[in-house]
Amino acid sequence: xxxxxxxPPTLAxxxxxxxxxxxxxxxxxAGFDGRILMFGDEPHLPYQRPPLSKGLLTxxxxxxxxxxxxxxxxxxxxxxxxxxxxxxxxxxxAHRLTLAxxxxxxxxxxxxxxxxxxxxxxxxxxxxxxxxALRSLDDALALDEAAHKGKRVCVIGGGFIGLExxxxxxxxxxxxxxxxxxxxxxxxxxxxxxxxxxxSLHAAHCVRVLCNSAVQAIHGHAGKVSAVELESGxxxxxxxxVAGIGVVPNDELARAAGIVCANGIVxxxxxxxxxxGVLAIGDCAATPNPHAAEPDTPLRLESIQVANDxxxxxxxxxxxxxxxxxAVPWFWSDQYDAKLQMAGLMSPTDDVVVRGDPASGRxxxxxxxxxxxxxxxxxxxxxxxxxxxxxxxxxxxxxxxxLADPDFDPRTLIPR
Amino acid sequence: MPTIHFVLKDGxxxxxxxxxxxxxxxxxxxxxxxxxxxxxxxxxSCATCHVYVDPAYFERLPEPDDMERELLEGVxxxxxxxxxxxxxxxxxxxxxxxxxxxxxxxx
Ligand SMILES: Cc1cc2nc3c(=O)[nH]c(=O)nc-3n(C[C@H](O)[C@H](O)[C@H](O)COP(=O)(O)OP(=O)(O)OC[C@H]3O[C@@H](n4cnc5c(N)ncnc54)[C@H](O)[C@@H]3O)c2cc1C
Ligand code: FES
Numbered sequence: 001x002x003x004x005x006x007x008p009p010t011l012a013x014x015x016x017x018x019x020x021x022x023x024x025x026x027x028x029x030a031g032f033d034g035r036i037l038m039f040g041d042e043p044h045l046p047y048q049r050p051p052l053s054k055g056l057l058t059x060x061x062x063x064x065x066x067x068x069x070x071x072x073x074x075x076x077x078x079x080x081x082x083x084x085x086x087x088x089x090x091x092x093x094a095h096r097l098t099l100a101x102x103x104x105x106x107x108x109x110x111x112x113x114x115x116x117x118x119x120x121x122x123x124x125x126x127x128x129x130x131x132x133a134l135r136s137l138d139d140a141l142a143l144d145e146a147a148h149k150g151k152r153v154c155v156i157g158g159g160f161i162g163l164e165x166x167x168x169x170x171x172x173x174x175x176x177x178x179x180x181x182x183x184x185x186x187x188x189x190x191x192x193x194x195x196x197x198x199x200s201l202h203a204a205h206c207v208r209v210l211c212n213s214a215v216q217a218i219h220g221h222a223g224k225v226s227a228v229e230l231e232s233g234x235x236x237x238x239x240x241x242v243a244g245i246g247v248v249p250n251d252e253l254a255r256a257a258g259i260v261c262a263n264g265i266v267x268x269x270x271x272x273x274x275x276x277g278v279l280a281i282g283d284c285a286a287t288p289n290p291h292a293a294e295p296d297t298p299l300r301l302e303s304i305q306v307a308n309d310x311x312x313x314x315x316x317x318x319x320x321x322x323x324x325x326x327a328v329p330w331f332w333s334d335q336y337d338a339k340l341q342m343a344g345l346m347s348p349t350d351d352v353v354v355r356g357d358p359a360s361g362r363x364x365x366x367x368x369x370x371x372x373x374x375x376x377x378x379x380x381x382x383x384x385x386x387x388x389x390x391x392x393x394x395x396x397x398x399x400x401x402x403l404a405d406p407d408f409d410p411r412t413l414i415p416r
Numbered sequence: 417m418p419t420i421h422f423v424l425k426d427g428x429x430x431x432x433x434x435x436x437x438x439x440x441x442x443x444x445x446x447x448x449x450x451x452x453x454x455x456x457x458x459x460x461s462c463a464t465c466h467v468y469v470d471p472a473y474f475e476r477l478p479e480p481d482d483m484e485r486e487l488l489e490g491v492x493x494x495x496x497x498x499x500x501x502x503x504x505x506x507x508x509x510x511x512x513x514x515x516x517x518x519x520x521x522x523x
Binding site: 048050051054055061064065066067068069070072073076304305308332334339341380381382383385386387389 | 438442445446447448455456457458459460461462463483486487489490
């Protein structure tokens, strides 16, 4: 506990989403008995984001079903959620923070769980009506409404969110083009084998995918978007543009307070920042990851798993029984009927073994690093994904040709 | 509205009424039933909404699909013949009185 601690101590959390909620819940579960305040600048109870680009846009999920926890949960766990309240300043030396309404609060522990925001499109026309991005529930509702009226959509960026939106809108009968700057889809996160499959999946659903393509400008008519112009000179007529070009971490509070940041607020595996008593967790944090090809370099991962697991580690620290986060990173994406699941972190130099036939729509890609299983990426093979998490955690050694043998059962690699 | 009885880890039972069409996982989350994590929010990707369905009701459920069957291989607690993923169980009128046992752990 920090030297300034009063009784009872106060944990102040900035950001009311996955990381903040998990920290609050886990700190209580681990026996932290002080006051927990969680400030969020959105008006809603904390809600789930993955369904925003999946179920909500396809009509499979309703807004009511998005709540992360019920209101009763916060009451019972004595977590004071303050919605619609921005934290505007933090002072680590004085252990105080300032709220948007000018009031201040003293804390013993401060956790920054501020997440990330969509990177703004850098080209002219980005401010036209009909240009959307997707991060929040309000973004999703606006996009959903625009899609009701839209016919032709241009998705800028072939990452997970762009592709999920493309799949959802194609499923709703819109004509969709995806424009990707890189030479393949999802290039940061998946192996070329998976990229190829995903490209063919979208093609099979009549989505046009243009790789190696840069957007030059967005054109409009009477303030509304009408076309996207590529550097090649091609003009894609459209009435809706969705930008999915990645996010930037909300690290301004930390920066202003002099806390070390490098594409995110730099932390250790317990969520500790360079300022004593100040933690950072979730999408805003950059944390060395033991499963990365460069395990000592702070790495910012955007996923529910990281938000939850680093929050649990931070909670263990607050409760006085520190347990560093060593969890295997995992992530998923649903596009059409395909379920992509990633366990571990691939690196472009990994050796790759494919099990199953990509043409069947169900296959697994194993990434081997230094002779050990470093990542497993699956398409509609959840059993391999669940197994993959264990194999990556155990850094299981295996020869590539053994693993490539269809008669070999990788389940036998788990010690019983 | 069908009633679901959740038998919690501590042996206590929490009974909740939930509308037809809602999943058992959603009913648990929205009613603050502890012990069902549902990290993927019902996307059938995480297996942290694992439950044991009381045998009397198990037979009444539609069979799990391939995705669910495979994910069940990765549940954190002991896998039993009555194991299901609660996000994949949609409430219908016939499930009124459903008894669900929350497993020891989800992680
Ligand atoms: C459409 C979509 C689909 C996704 N799909 C998946 C998926 O399938 N699987 C997966 O693992 N991940 C997915 N993600 C990523 C996942 O949602 C994030 O990793 C997760 O939300 C991170 O949680 P967080 O709490 O760190 O930050 P966030 O969820 O970004 O929450 C941060 C909160 O803090 C608030 N905030 C920021 N600054 C302040 C301030 N100064 N004062 C008060 N409040 C503040 C923000 O407004 C926000 O509400 C998806 C994300 C999106 C947008
Ligand atoms: S909530 Fe993730 S599998 Fe059911």
